[in-house]
Amino acid sequence: MTDYNFAYLDEQTKRMIRRAILKALAVPGHQVPFASREMPMPYGWGTGGVQVSAACLVPEDRLKVIDQGADDTTNAVSIRRFFEKTAGVATTGRTSEATLIQTRHRIPEEPLTRDQILVYQVPIPEPLRFLEPRETETRKMHALEEYGLVHVKLYEDIARHGQIATSYAYPVKVEGRYVMDPSPIPKFDNPKLESEAIQLFGAGREQRIHALPPHCQVVSLDFEDHPFEASKADHDCDLCGSGTSYLDEVIVDDAGGRMFVCSDTDYCETRRGAGHLGRLAATRQEDAA
């Protein structure tokens, strides 16, 4: 262990964050202000998620950190190392083995259980921010449940493009009350927001925490004649053959050749381990050999 307090933050800071988390769970979808601290990583790089994780971690936890669905992207590695060092917790890449998962921009494919906590890194927690830049105004709009602006924006999309042109950070309504930004997850992940797990959202720079308790009603905003659709690339994973997971597109040669692979690296590896093979899986194994 190190000279730092368990999980880096001092106890008073953790208490302040913990109180905010409890209020966030009590009022699902409402953004609770908290006195975010300056962390040893930059704002915008997961300081909110890190502070929420630090307030939740216990020594027995098994931590998984993903960025864009992958455990080995550099920022995920950096945050995982931070908690290995400051909290001494075990880490894992396996979704099913993790008790606390910190994520940026994805929800794991494998359904989460009641024994897990999902902590999101959130850049801009305010779903109305790009429609109204002023906090004083958006706070009033939430207070008055005045969400007409969001619907107008979505409707303008339909008028211009024939469909809703928001593909990530797709706004949701929580328990029929608060409109919430689920962080920049692809809208493909939105249905997974109704979960067995506790979901906590931390925005460090913007000093907000919001939360979804388990089994919380989360409805993606839409219109009767333009219902919400959780879309993804119309392909199967070229490595594991999954037809239902969210895919990354990878350019593989100068001629514009491309392949599609699961964004959730653990999901893909687990499937391949179980013998599922995609279109290009054999070639890849030759490469690796």
Added chain:
Amino acid sequence: MYVAVKGGERAIENAHAWLAEERRGDPSVPELSLAQIREQMALAVNRVMAEGSLYDPDLAALAIKQARGDLIEAIFLIRAYRTTLPRLGASVPVETANMRCDRRISATFKDAPGGQVLGPTFDYTHRLLDFKLAAEGEVPAAAKAAAPQSGPVPHITDFLNRDGLIQAEERHDATPPDLTREPLEFPANRALRLQSLTRGDEGFVLGMAYSTQRGYARNHAFVGELRIGRVPVEMEIPELGFSIEIGEVELTECETVNQFAGSKTEPAQFTRGYGLVFGQTERKAISMALVDRALRWRELGEDNLGAPAQDEEFVLSHADNIQATGFLEHIKLPHYVDFQSELELVRRLRAEAEAAAQEAAE
């Protein structure tokens, strides 16, 4: 063929090792000591202390060395370190009238009790590169004043205040809010705005101040007084029942005297802007005073002209360079998941448009 991007951990370690090497530069050139930075890069040290909100010249020097001279990076190091420090108590407000001034000027009066002291300023230097410095020569000693200042130096604005010529500041003992311990909330009171400005980015605050001079909420500022020097810091010890001096800090204080307000019922009066910053940081202190003044439009019964410097939420939300640089630079992080979702959407929209065009053509 495709191999999934692996080895993030190794890449990070290697990058950090390379960074350490680059930081040191050519090993045949002697390494900078912290004392050299502290003594010879003092204005950089002052800026790091001011915007890092931590008065410790040695730590600021260390941060500058570690950051390879990138001051915003150095400020970030200081802020992150500051978070880990326990808060033992709060000092008594410093009394700047008791400042031992190295510099003290007024643009509004030719002379005043306490006198004008130019001090160690770049003002009136000709900005010509001094090639003697390249030769690392010794500097001749500066002449010393015959009688150093003794006793308090009154504030220029106090003279105006005595005659009711300048708007009086209400004295109150309420504990001010603390920007670093409570989430920022709007509308902010003046204490909170001043906290935000004093640790705000020098360039940002300067730009905002400059905009008021160019007519975006112009408030006709004169430097009533600018003073730089050291003030004692005292702390009350409850067990003793009185306060003791725990050290001293160097501060730059700027009070501006601004356009007068008045009406048929209230006689005309000058108004004030205020800047107070750690270290010798006069550009920042003057800028702060101008922006402070611009933000006071509501309290002084002025019109909101829609100028950026009058917009408290705009100024306070964007003044912090650590917040700004973090969020700006985070767009370097991978975003391929969000991008992929946009890619799919644009493809689908294009396919539908093409199909529609084809249909129309047929």
Added chain:
Amino acid sequence: MDQSVMTGGFSDPSIQAAWGFRAAMNAMARPGDILAVQGAQAPAPVSEAAAVLLLVLCDPDTPVWLAPSHDSDALRRWVAFHTGAPVVAARGEAAFALGRWDSLAPLGDYRIGTAEYPDRSATLIVEMDDLRAEGAVLTGPGIKEVAGLNLPDVAAFRANRALFPLGLDFFFTCGDRLAALPRSTCVTDPAEVS
């Protein structure tokens, strides 16, 4: 300062607080779930679970109100020594309140938050003689279908739910066990359900 004031805190504060919070969070996220906590002992009649909650959640930033059922010099000194929380004279000033149900009333005196900041509301720690997952029927966020909890009242919690998103949040404590009821939970009398 007598011994009882100085004892009863966490022996390993950062770890025990982490465990205590995890239980409190799970309880608040899943109304009706009953969890065990340990490691704190406050002067009688404070339960172990309530003592843990005080240590986990209270500090100089959180005014605490002690209901007559629990208010004593010994407890005031214990709270001051272990948490630094100011003990306040009025329900309306409290971030946290501790006591038995009847003693905590009237609920209307506590802060319920504002339309813009519904989170600025009090959390009540209700000491119980018994804690069972049966009685009042609970539905809402955090609950898969229905849950049960032997709440001391039904009408009061219904009235609280009607304030949503404003309102009070509750912990219930008994011995070393705790449960929670956030303002978002709908509470029904079992007689009405059957």
